[in-house]
Structure formats: C-alpha cells, structure tokens
Amino acid sequence: MAREGTGRGRFTEHVVAGYEIEGISVGGQQTSVIVPRLSLCFDSGRCPQRSVYADHMCVSHTHMDHIGGCGMYVATRGLLKLSPPKILLPKRRVDAFATFMDAMRALDDSELRHEAIGIEPGERFAMSKLFEIAPFKTTHPVPSQGYIVYGTKQKLKSEYAGLDGGDIKKLRENGVIVTDKVEVPEVAFTGDTTAAWIDDPANVDALRAKLLIMECTFVDDSVSKEDAEEYGHTHIDDLISRADKFENEGILLIHFSARYKAEEVRRALEARLPKKLFDKTTPMLVGYD
Ligand SMILES: [Zn+2]
Numbered sequence: 001m002a003r004e005g006t007g008r009g010r011f012t013e014h015v016v017a018g019y020e021i022e023g024i025s026v027g028g029q030q031t032s033v034i035v036p037r038l039s040l041c042f043d044s045g046r047c048p049q050r051s052v053y054a055d056h057m058c059v060s061h062t063h064m065d066h067i068g069g070c071g072m073y074v075a076t077r078g079l080l081k082l083s084p085p086k087i088l089l090p091k092r093r094v095d096a097f098a099t100f101m102d103a104m105r106a107l108d109d110s111e112l113r114h115e116a117i118g119i120e121p122g123e124r125f126a127m128s129k130l131f132e133i134a135p136f137k138t139t140h141p142v143p144s145q146g147y148i149v150y151g152t153k154q155k156l157k158s159e160y161a162g163l164d165g166g167d168i169k170k171l172r173e174n175g176v177i178v179t180d181k182v183e184v185p186e187v188a189f190t191g192d193t194t195a196a197w198i199d200d201p202a203n204v205d206a207l208r209a210k211l212l213i214m215e216c217t218f219v220d221d222s223v224s225k226e227d228a229e230e231y232g233h234t235h236i237d238d239l240i241s242r243a244d245k246f247e248n249e250g251i252l253l254i255h256f257s258a259r260y261k262a263e264e265v266r267r268a269l270e271a272r273l274p275k276k277l278f279d280k281t282t283p284m285l286v287g288y289d
C-alpha cells in the first residue's frame, strides 16, 4: 500500500489509498503535503520545489511551519510562467495574509500574482468540474481548519435506470434533469489540531474520505495526551481511543514532533495502534533521522 524513498531525494513518495503523495512534514519545522493527481498542495512550510506545480493550495492555519513557504510558492510559479495559484485559507486570516504577501511583494519587487480566497466551514470551493473543496472545523491556538476534497459526478436517477440511450437523450432534450449529483469524499487533510474534530458529527466525511492525512504530533508518553491537547495537537492515545471511527481506506500520519527519530515513530505506531488502524496507516517520515 505504501512505498517509501523511491528516489526523489528528500521527498518521500507515498501511495496511500491509491493517491501518490509527496512532500515533507516535521512538527514545528515544515509541513507541505502534495497530491499531484489533484494538482493540490496542503500548506507550505518551506515550499518544496515539487509543490510549485500544484495549481491550488489549501492553508490549514497561519503558523510559520505551515505558511513560511508561501512567498516562494507564488514567486516560483511566476518564474516558471505557471498560472497564478489559488490559495484557500481561513477567512479570519485573509487580511493578515494579504499584509504578509504585500511585504514580500515589496521586498521581491515583483508581482507575486496569486488569488487568496478566504473560506470557512459550511462553504464550498469548486476546484474543477470534478472536485470541490470543503473546509471543516479543527481546534488549534490560531484560526484553523481542515479540508475535504470531494469528487463529484452525475449519476442517472434510479427511475431512469431501465431506459436506453435514445430515451434518455429525448428526456434531456425535453429539459428533464435525468441525473443526480453524487459526491465522494476523496481526500481529507486536518492540519494542526487537537483530536476534538474527530468527535464533531459535522466532520464525519473526513472520517470517510478514501485518504485521510492527519496530524499526530506525539506518539509516546514524553508528552501527555492532556499536554498535547493544551498545545493544540493530537496524541497517539487520542487515535487509539477513537480507532473505530476511522472508515478511511488509508491514513497518512504527519507532523510528528521533531524530537523523534523515524524508527521511534515506526515502533510506537506498531506497538500502540490497534491492528486494524495500524494496517491502514502510513507515517510520513522524510526529514527525520
Ligand atoms: Zn505545525
């Protein structure tokens, strides 16, 4: 299900739930998770070069290890003559983000063309004809949100299921709407958050997304579950107590504390996660010793 270290230098390439994923995520240092198939990047801690090919960026919150690379992301796209990216972010941070980008524009003496789009839970953004993005509520010391990417398609209404192509064409010509919009949660990304989002019924689609990309900053008892919550982060014990809630096909765990070595994370996941959860979990460990 998952491959690691397939020769792209520092950036691990994973395949989880059928999605190739690139990027890097080290708690407090940098997080940028790229889903090339969707041309989408979640957060831009230090802007991995490969992330600049993503046309869209979803920003979970404005801590520097998640937005420090936004200037490079926008500038490099300009340099490569790629289209100005669309950057989705929490609505309450739009003004501050504009100030941040304006300062870089002045310093770089360039246009840094991009479109910053404030969005909040309950709203939708149509990324393309086939994919829509919906933010969901998370909990962190600054305004934050996760994102669900829905795949959308038109499905023939059940009452027309027996008809042949010609009959359906006729109905269409007569202005009858013969299809329903069907949507499937494909990918969800939490950004930094306590585990409270998992208990919020409004967020259930994130637990059903084929691929869930979820922070799990602490994996041992050097930091307690209570302290993790205090810092606005998730502890492995939070996942263990909610193991049955994850209906996802695959889970990519990110944002482990920089205090850990890769092997410590692997060992902790194997020793502590219930088997059913462990079997569908892949840790993103590029950048750890
Ligand atoms: Zn972080």
Ligand SMILES: [Zn+2]
Binding pocket: 061, 063, 140, 192
């Ligand atoms: Zn943070």
